[in-house]
Amino acid sequence: MILGAAVRVFARQGFHTCRVSDIADEAGVAYGLVYHYFPSKEAILDTLFLERWDVMLTAIADADAASAPPREKLRAVASFILDSYRHDPELMKVIIVEVTRAANTFGRTHLGKIREAYGGIARIVKRAQEDGQFRGDVDASFAAQAFYGLVEQVLTTWIFEDAPVSPTEIERVKAEVVQMICGGLEASASAPAPSTPATSHLLE
Amino acid sequence: MILGAAVRVFARQGFHTCRVSDIADEAGVAYGLVYHYFPSKEAILDTLFLERWDVMLTAIADADAASAPPREKLRAVASFILDSYRHDPELMKVIIVEVTRAANTFGRTHLGKIREAYGGIARIVKRAQEDGQFRGDVDASFAAQAFYGLVEQVLTTWIFEDAPVSPTEIERVKAEVVQMICGGLEASASAPAPSTPATSHLLE
Amino acid sequence: MILGAAVRVFARQGFHTCRVSDIADEAGVAYGLVYHYFPSKEAILDTLFLERWDVMLTAIADADAASAPPREKLRAVASFILDSYRHDPELMKVIIVEVTRAANTFGRTHLGKIREAYGGIARIVKRAQEDGQFRGDVDASFAAQAFYGLVEQVLTTWIFEDAPVSPTEIERVKAEVVQMICGGLEASASAPAPSTPATSHLLE
Amino acid sequence: MILGAAVRVFARQGFHTCRVSDIADEAGVAYGLVYHYFPSKEAILDTLFLERWDVMLTAIADADAASAPPREKLRAVASFILDSYRHDPELMKVIIVEVTRAANTFGRTHLGKIREAYGGIARIVKRAQEDGQFRGDVDASFAAQAFYGLVEQVLTTWIFEDAPVSPTEIERVKAEVVQMICGGLEASASAPAPSTPATSHLLE
DNA sequence: CATGAATGAGACTTCATTCAT
């Protein structure tokens, strides 16, 4: 399947460094066939991103809609993203490296979609602030950036390490992310709360 | 000056999308001259990155060496990076977009240098944990990722917005970053402490 | 019908600029079917041309065979060609633009057929010269070129204008063509003779 | 020289059938160099056409401006075009086959320029009609089409024959063209007038 | 130092044609 091959090739070589024929080779087809299904190399990446990102937007919305403490909502989002990485690290690498951080190319193209994710997380924070569960003196958008930035930084580190990440580590990081964002670093800060395991992720 | 022109062009068009002649045009010289000073297009970006990154590594080391509470140390680092952005947003954009997040190309080349920065921040955290000022149940490397990830996320957002950032906003964000990382989001967490203004940044 | 679709597409986009799939789309069939009826894209144009051109050769021969004054014979030929344009301007456009003037491609392939037309017209002139009705000091082949060149120039102009031509204008041009070729431009030359309407054309 | 090579290649193979590398090979340079001077293959043909066509427009205007009988003016125009063919048949072939008759591609692009030529010839006719030297019952534009169509038909025939044309034949044709257009075919029509040799042509 | 003509590998993309269904 061409999309699958594209994910592997984009992840391995990067969008700009790979050729369309690399994708075709990886898929075991003639490269003309790639153009039978996609109008251009860029369209392949667009398709990959949009398909998966929309699932994530839904996951964020679902997390927000749940009747759970904010810690749990954020945990659900982190869980979703990290599980997505666990199930298809190559796709997540492509999305992060080639899209969400590519300010001059695809990032600009998909800026609206990317901001939707930030906005969804910010909404979770805002609601928690209104309920008095999160302190009100932090800008909700800023908090969303902290949360998302941390998760993407973790993924970026794994991406650079290029080594498989164990389920155990994934679970530990989920807890750490939530605790970090909610409780902060300082000794006087709140202690971590027990967590519920997440049940869905980006690529089930 | 060719390096300055390269910064502007890389920032505006991206490394892969610009041509060597674009840099030469921006610098007002013939493109052959670029090869008088640099062996290749890649070498220009390498030079840009290495020159500036080393200054940052020094700034992190300096912050760690100071006898100040960890909050202040982290604030100094955040301050340095954010002031660097304020003084040369184009260079910071290039470094972030084209190097530190470019897992398949320059990011891999400069992985060692990039990790040094994480390590420096982690050292600050570790020391604070040993002193009992930061809780010990958080992995110091993880905390460093949270801190650095947040700062880079803020910069990435500004980069995408492509709008000038006011000194006031920069200062506000410095405080928010430290408070976010140290105090966390929850209502029971510690209140923000007063801050000291930073005195140096990446591009003085 | 595929030939009809091909005419429209060749006329609209040109032979080299259209794709076989454009023809299939226009015909409302899958493009594989085109190859069921024609061995190649070129063969479609060959077929279009040959089918129609042979009708014209017959028309020229018929005109010559008639017992009529040379003016009438030439008028019959002009009439045939111009009426052909009126009834299917797209087909005539394709024949002229893609074949009779395409010296490097189809024009060369069908050179023999094209010359037959010139020869037929020249024969009409020659006979008129032998009868003393046309002056003898003009090369018959040259006269045929003048005649045919004028008609094709008129059609080319209409083709470029891409506007429908009224029956009235067609009739006027028929008279003008004959008068121009037979009487010339000069004031002392012979006056136009009344004309008989033509009864057949290339595409009845 | 690249333009010269392009003329030869376009003439030999046709615009659509040749590759840019054929032009480069013919010119004895790397094909990248072609793109150093021209932005595209099309631009080469545009340049070829426009450079030469403007010379012809000037020649037509000059002929019209001269104080000579209309026969002489038309003879000057025919002379110019036919001499142009004699001096660079390949260029004239390219202009006629690939531009002035290419209704779907370059002909459309340069329609304005092409019509200027028709207009210039029509102006000569119109003036002669006003002077009473040409009969007034012929549309001047139509007469221009007859004249130009005849000349292009002669050139097209030579182009298809692909054989060198002798100076003698060229001269004979000049006289025949003028006589044909001015005197017509019929026996009662005016006799040919003696002609003056032309002194310039498209490619001196 | 400085120029820009020249090179040519390499990328994307097109599309006529084949063929299994």
Next chain:
DNA sequence: TATGAATGAAGTCTCATTCAT
């Protein structure tokens, strides 16, 4: 008949890099 997935040769164009001047 009819479809459209699949092929791959071929073509245009880009651009990093070299080098004579």
